[in-house]
Amino acid sequence: MYSFLKRTVSIFITKKMLFKIEPFLRKCYTINKHGSKHECIICGFKSKEWVIIENKDCLCPNCGSLSRDRRLWNILSTKYLKNNLFVLDFSPSRSLYRNWKKQKNIHYTASDLSGNFIADATYNITNISKDNNSFDLIVCYHILEHIIDDEKAMTELYRVLKPNGTVLIQTPFKEGEIYEDYTRTTEAERLKHFGQEDHVRIYSINGLKERLQNTGFKIEILKLKGDKYFGFSDNEKILIAKKI
Incomplete structure (x- = not known):
């Protein structure tokens, strides 16, 4: 789902614009991701799950860190x-x-x-x-x-x-x-x-x-x-x- 959303957004929004609005888009994406199972040491977001991407890495839903x-x-x-x-x-x-x-x-x-x-x-x-x-x-x-x-x-x-x-x-x-x-x-x-x-x-x-x-x-x-x-x-x- 995450990869599909990312590809869809990239079709309609330029890379430069995406860099600017990415934090807002991620805030929308994380509305139902809050939890206590994991914590991102970069942004401090506590989530119920990481986003598992295509190479099996664990991505923070809030800031996108690997x-x-x-x-x-x-x-x-x-x-x-x-x-x-x-x-x-x-x-x-x-x-x-x-x-x-x-x-x-x-x-x-x-x-x-x-x-x-x-x-x-x-x-x-x-x-x-x-x-x-x-x-x-x-x-x-x-x-x-x-x-x-x-x-x-x-x-x-x-x-x-x-x-x-x-x-x-x-x-x-x-x-x-x-x-x-x-x-x-x-x-x-x-x-x-x-x-x-x-x-x-x-x-x-x-x-x-x-x-x-x-x-x-x-x-x-x-x-x-x-x-x-x-x-x-x-x-x-x-x-x-x-x-x-």
């Missing part, structure tokens, strides 16, 4: 938020973007080249038009698997990050080695080999760790358990990259 968004905000809010923080966030979800903008005394910049996300800038991750040592915190969630020259992107992330700064990184992961094949250029081939039409590789957790270390980062891998109440996925992995 399980990875809620986990990310939990980590950010408990460990990283502080006054006068300079943040760069690549292609954030709308729920996270709106939450960031509510934070006081934080200098937050969202960047997106695709036009599919709310953003303040259009930085190319392989050539970020910012000075060295510009940001305390960078969020790079589900970005690197789209980038052909990912090592150049990692070098740029390192360059614009301040000393002792942090990059939070997540991509889809597989067991074994990184799988990439640059001869796979069509959407059909990339969907078959990498799981999505605009992906160019599938990382292994240790393969991505090694590439980041070769760039100069110190890496910590978080392996996290699920939580049904807050809608966190089980066995979720996040890389914490520090510039020392």
Whole structure:
């Protein structure tokens, strides 16, 4: 039902307009969704059920956050938020973007080249038009698997990050080695080999760790358990990259 409503709305409303009126539409959608079984850590909405979308992920009916968004905000809010923080966030979800903008005394910049996300800038991750040592915190969630020259992107992330700064990184992961094949250029081939039409590789957790270390980062891998109440996925992995 949710997917049908989303597709129907997108037929009649432009993407730009949808971004503006989405909170109102969600308020209408959640009229009969209130409950006590689950709580969204981003918007605070308590619901009787998550919306289960096509890939089986759990979506908040009130703000539209996915399980990875809620986990990310939990980590950010408990460990990283502080006054006068300079943040760069690549292609954030709308729920996270709106939450960031509510934070006081934080200098937050969202960047997106695709036009599919709310953003303040259009930085190319392989050539970020910012000075060295510009940001305390960078969020790079589900970005690197789209980038052909990912090592150049990692070098740029390192360059614009301040000393002792942090990059939070997540991509889809597989067991074994990184799988990439640059001869796979069509959407059909990339969907078959990498799981999505605009992906160019599938990382292994240790393969991505090694590439980041070769760039100069110190890496910590978080392996996290699920939580049904807050809608966190089980066995979720996040890389914490520090510039020392």
